[in-house]
Amino acid sequence: MGSVTASSTTTRAEDRGERRQEHVEQLTEKRQEHIEQLRERRDDRADSSTTRTGSHIKN
Secondary structure (H helix, E strand, O other): OOOEEEEHHHHHHHHHHHHHHHHHHHHHHHHHHHHHHHHHHHHHHHHHHHHOOOOOOOO
């Protein structure tokens, strides 16, 4: 009986792990899109304010 519960727990854990993996991948994709949007916005701001700020802003 103990082995049956153990095997059912492992399969449940594996399912949870796969689900978490998919969730992480979705999060990284969203974060990547967000980073790209921020980068584009920063580029626009940099183009408009290069003369004022000069080159002392470093990322």
